[in-house]
Amino acid sequence: MRAVVFEEFGRVPEVREVPEPAASEDGAVIRVEATGLCRSDWHGWMGHDPDVRLPHVPGHELAGIVEAVGPRVANWRAGDRVTVPFVCACGRCPSCAAGDQQVCERQTQPGFTHWGSFAEYVRVEHADVNLVGLPDDLAFGTAAGLGCRFATAFRAVVAQGRVAPGEWVAVHGCGGVGLSAVMIAAACGARVVAVDVSAEALELAESCGAAVCVDASARPGSGPGSAADAVLETTGGGAHLSLDALGSPQTCAASIAGLRRRGRHVQVGLLPAVTGDPALPMSRVVGLELEVLGSHGMAAHAYPAMMDMVGSGILRPDRLVTAAIGLDEAPAALAAMGTATGRGVTVVEPHRKV
Structure with missing residues (x-):
């Protein structure tokens, strides 16, 4: 697959071919249809996050289609439209048991603890705990922000x-x-x-x-x-x-x-x-x-109230998306976040045709 990769902190990444991820026993692989360009990604690229290991693929707020699931996944199948909280919870620790998955003690985060969504495909752990279904009429570019900034x-x-x-x-x-x-x-x-x-x-x-x-x-x-x-x-x-x-x-x-x-x-x-x-x-x-x-993200089980307001039109996250770019434009856009204030939300569409 094609992905944005950096091998040095602060050095402009490049788009290259890398191996596609495989689903873990209880995880899923998502075909990334849209992923937000976020300041947190810039922090990771600059080396400000201790979880990032080189070489690395950034990207953590995403929406897409389930490509494959592991054998222990019960609630999702290929073809489902989904987003995912940027904090992927384990579902088993004391914090998760208390309903506080956003501060899971064994959390993973695409784009930080492992390769992220500035790629055609991304791996997500513990799919039954973390995936959030999307209605058919919600655009992927709008839904990407529901995984991080909007949620x-x-x-x-x-x-x-x-x-x-x-x-x-x-x-x-x-x-x-x-x-x-x-x-x-x-x-x-x-x-x-x-x-x-x-x-x-x-x-x-x-x-x-x-x-x-x-x-x-x-x-x-x-x-x-x-x-x-x-x-x-x-x-x-x-x-x-x-x-x-x-x-x-x-x-x-x-x-x-x-x-x-x-x-x-x-x-x-x-x-x-x-x-x-x-x-x-x-x-x-x-x-x-x-x-x-x-405040650190939002657990997947807490999404319904927000999704109801989005579905009814009370909340309009689509109005925040001001630009959509392809994967080849993402490296320069990521690097520019250190100096450019930007306007609204830019989403990257990895399968966008040039």
């Missing part, structure tokens, strides 16, 4: 963030996961403040339901005159819920600084060790009784 944002806003109608929600960073969070929070009846340095990203955030957009490039930091200060002013005392959807020490601190008393911060964007641990305003956390929460 991650859904759980961060709804489950971890406990959003309620009428609340103010601040979203710091309006890339794929941030725009998803804006759309989901607005659909839940919240008033959303979108914060980003890109005018294009803020324009998209407004189209996704943001009530207020704040240009962080004109208001850096987290003190007086900052984007966090703008959130405090706009919301009349601070957001009830705030998310760092980018993942940087600056956006993390700004998210906390823009909360009102007893507000809730949810960290969604990755904070790799290479950037250093963020300096958090813990005196504010204590003094205002703030909650600081993490």
Whole structure:
């Protein structure tokens, strides 16, 4: 099969022929119809993830068709349309038994613990635990984000963030996961403040339901005159819920600084060790009784509520997809994520004809 492969961290990958994967006893092989280009993939390519071993094929948010299943798979067969959470759970550890597959103790992640979906085919472990069926009328390009960015944002806003109608929600960073969070929070009846340095990203955030957009490039930091200060002013005392959807020490601190008393911060964007641990305003956390929460994907069993909202048209993840490219264009697009802010979500279609 054809796949995007890199043999050195930070060196532009190349598309080459590699062996097709085989299904494990309880796993499946998916023919990849679409896979999202995500900042997490960029972190892996840069060497920021300790699980990545060279040579490597990136890609972790995908949708496609089941090509083959192992002999112990009971619920899926070749031809099924599926997506998969980027955290593939084992289904047997104490966390899985408690329903918390998104923090499985023996999790695997395509594109990180093993070769990923920037390829014509990808292997998925524990298919009966992890595969999520897709309706026939849902485009693969739209469905790809349901494996990571959109599902991650859904759980961060709804489950971890406990959003309620009428609340103010601040979203710091309006890339794929941030725009998803804006759309989901607005659909839940919240008033959303979108914060980003890109005018294009803020324009998209407004189209996704943001009530207020704040240009962080004109208001850096987290003190007086900052984007966090703008959130405090706009919301009349601070957001009830705030998310760092980018993942940087600056956006993390700004998210906390823009909360009102007893507000809730949810960290969604990755904070790799290479950037250093963020300096958090813990005196504010204590003094205002703030909650600081993490959010790490969403388990397959939790998908129905989100899928119902997508199916009814309340949520429109299709509006976030702004570009589709072929496999040959993926290496340059991946490398460019370090400097280009981008607009919306780009999906890679490995079987796309040139």
